[in-house]
Amino acid sequence: MGRHKILNTPAVRRMPSYLHCLAGMVESGLEFASTSALAAYISVDPIVVRKDVELTGLKGCPGVGYRTKDLMEAIRCYLGWNRSRSAILVGAGSLGGALLGHRDFAEAGLCFTGVFDSDGGKIGREVAGGLRVEDVAELSRRVGELRPQIAVICVPVGVAQKVVDELVGCGVKAFWNFANVCLNVPPDVVVQREVIAGGLAMLSMKLKTHAAC
C-alpha cells in the first residue's frame, strides 16, 4: 500500500553526472574509477560518491575502485535506464526542440517515437531525430498506436492540463512536465515537474550570500 522504497532525491540527481563521467573514462580506456576521481569530476566530497554507489548495490575493489563498466551498469539499473522507454513530445517549440536534440537521453534509454504540435507551420516538418511533427488533433489516435511510456509536456501553460487530461485518458502513466503549472493527475500517474526558474532562484541566492561575504 504505502511507499516501501525511499527516494534519495539528491543522490538520484547526481547519478546522471556519474554516468557522464564514467562514459568519458570508458572512452579513455580506464578500467577502474575511484570515488575520489568521480567526486572531483562533480565537485563533491568523495564520501558522497561512496554513499551514492552504495545505493546501487555495487561492490567495488578495495584499494582499486569500481570497474567503470560495472558501475555504469549498476547506475543504469538503479535508475531503470537499462531498458529503453518510449516517449512522445507534445509541443515542438524551442524547448521541445532542445530536448529532442539532447544527446544524453540515449544514455537514459529514452526514445522519442512521436512529436506533436498545434501549429500548422510546424506540422509535417522534420525535427531532430528524424521524426515529423504531427497534428495534436491526432494525439489520441496516435497515442493508441504508439503506446508511449512517457509524455514530455512542452506546451504553453494554458493548454497543459487539457493535453495531460487527454493523455491520461489514453493510458499514459508518466509525464515529464516543462509547462509552468502543477498538473492534476490520478494517483496512479507519476509526474516530474521541472521549474526552470528554480535554478535561477538558486543562482540568485548564491549571488546574494556571496556578495554578503
Added chain:
Amino acid sequence: MGRHKILNTPAVRRMPSYLHCLAGMVESGLEFASTSALAAYISVDPIVVRKDVELTGLKGCPGVGYRTKDLMEAIRCYLGWNRSRSAILVGAGSLGGALLGHRDFAEAGLCFTGVFDSDGGKIGREVAGGLRVEDVAELSRRVGELRPQIAVICVPVGVAQKVVDELVGCGVKAFWNFANVCLNVPPDVVVQREVIAGGLAMLSMKLKTHAAC
C-alpha cells in the same frame, strides 16, 4: 570568511512557484493568500509553506493569511529578485532560444542585454526579446561594454570551459550553466549548474517505485 548564511535549497526552489501562484491571485483581485491555498497550488503540505514564508521574514495576519502583494515582495527580496539583473546568453541554439523566450524571467528581474553565437548563419538575426545575435568573437569587447551580472551558458559541452574562462577574465562573476560539464572557476565566482538528465532520473525512479507497488 566562512558562510554565515544557510541556503535551504528545497525552499529556495519552491519560491518561484509561490510567486507564480501569487501573481495569479493578485490578478484575480485576491488580497490575501493562506498557506493552505499556496500549498494546494504546488501540492505540498501547508506547513511547508508556513516554514518557507518564515524564511522571508514576512509576518502574516493570523486567521486571514498573508497579503498577496506583501508576500510577493517578501519573496522577491529574499531571492534578490527585487532588483533587475543584466545577463548575456552565450549559445543561441534551441535551448538558448527557449530561455530567451521564457516569460517568467521578467518576474525574476532578469534582463538579457546580449546574445552571442559562433554560427555565421545566426549572427545578425533577431531573437526573442528584440536582440540581435552577435559574433562570439566579439564577446570580450562587448562584455566590457555591457558588464553583465550573469552569463547564461548554452554552448556545446566542448567549448563551455573555454567560453567561461574568457568571461571570468572579463570580470563576470555568475554563471547559469546548461552545458553538461562542471565548470572550473575561481572561488569568487558562483555557478549554478543545470542537469536536465537529473529530472529524467527522478521521473525514472518514480516510475520504478511506482511500478513496484
Added chain:
DNA sequence: TAGATTGTTAATCGATTAACAATC
C-alpha cells in the same frame, strides 16, 4: 608489507513534520 581504497557503523546536521499557543 605498505599504500590505497572500499565497506560499514556511528555521529552530526539540516529539513520536515507535529503540536499548540497566539492572534485576528
Added chain:
DNA sequence: TAGATTGTTAATCGATTAACAATC
C-alpha cells in the same frame, strides 16, 4: 465568542559527514 490561520517551539526523519575496520 467561535472559527480560522499564523507564529514558534519541539520532535522526527533523512541526508551528510566522520571514523575506522576490512580488503585488495
